[in-house]
Amino acid sequence: MKETSIQECEECLAPAEAFSTIANETRLSILEALWTAPERPVTFSELRRSVGMRDSAQFNYHLGKLTGHFITKTEGGYDFRHAGKKVVRAVLEGSFNEDPELPSFGISGACTDCGAGLQAAYADEQITIDCTACGRIHSRYSFPPGGLNDRTREEVMDAFNQRVRHLHCLAADGVCPECNGKMETTLRRAEEPDVAATVCVEHRCAQCDHRIHSTAGLKLLDHSDVVTFHRTHGIDLCATPYWEFAWCVSDEHTTILSSDPWSIRVTIPLDDEELRVTMDGDLTVTDVETFPTGTPADSRTTA
Known part of the structure; x- marks a missing residue:
């Protein structure tokens, strides 16, 4: 992992220190209370009441650990900094603490090889679309577990369709959808015999090494x-x-x-x-x- 930006920023936290700061149930509860508050900023007493901690000094200790990097103190109380929102969104996304599965179910479309119907399944935080007859895989991309919440199977597939489109738009435009780093696109001839594409498109982030593979047509x-x-x-x-x-x-x-x-x-x-x-x-x-x-x-x- 690159640490150039950390070395150049005197007030930045090292990755290990940042994770250790939020690896605490009370601090996560504070972030959750701030997230669910009807209005922000939130006063000290309102936050403590939402978290349910009677010990004011202990609560102030944990709040102080978050203040500066994850939350900010204003005249009216406490509000989020960008890093704090990212932590809450990561929890809501479900990638840290959920591992659901959805068995195969039929979806729209027909196999490009044999014309049979298509099906989708969810496992390992990915949605896979394949043929019900010949097994030809038509798509396999990541989809955070939180995207399954409060959605029917049809709504999940609608969301998946839009997600894949936007991921590739960002990647092809040179923006990593994971860290916003610089994404580079390369083409190569497919060498694997089980790959349907003769041209493999790879979008790779120079910063976090996130990679997306696709056909040329998706662009x-x-x-x-x-x-x-x-x-x-x-x-x-x-x-x-x-x-x-x-x-x-x-x-x-x-x-x-x-x-x-x-x-x-x-x-x-x-x-x-x-x-x-x-x-x-x-x-x-x-x-x-x-x-x-x-x-x-x-x-x-x-x-």
Whole structure:
């Protein structure tokens, strides 16, 4: 783990000290009480009453340990600093203290290989989508346990769809969805025989080493030309789960034009037309063309 920023910041806490500070039931209770307070800042007496600690001196000791890094003291009482909110959100997310599972259940869409139905399951903080017949995996991404709370299975999948879209938008734009560090994108030819993609896209954070792997097509879900092309064919791309599009979950419609430098083309067929989108090694769109279905790849008759 890098500690450059800690060495340069005289008032920052070292990671071990930061975790030891909040590894206390009373201090977590203080953060929870501050979070659930109807209004902030919250006075000392109101916080102590919410936590339920009679010993004022002992409560003040724990409150002092949090003040400065996790919470701040104002004229009106106590309020959160960003680090304090992150702690509470991490608890609510459930990654620290929950490990739920959901058995397989049917979802919308059909297998891009055999046409059978799809199913989803939740385990190890991931949602996996695969085919009910051939077992082909169409998607597998992280989903914090807190995302399961107060949602039906359909609502969970709607949330998962939006989460994956936003994760890849951030990653492709160079922002790590975990730590906000610099994310770099690289392409390589798939070498594993059980991988459906012929082109592997990897987004890697230079700061925390968080990595996201995907097909090239996922980058196009919010591209204006792709959205418009689907709209003209009566499809709301934003409202349709990404796993229902073959060009998002496999490389069936992806062609490698060059690997030095990288140039790839994703072909999106709809009715009697197909949209051909060319991207470079950074997944930047360099060309978009619409053709009648079946037009040879080297034709340039339609803009």
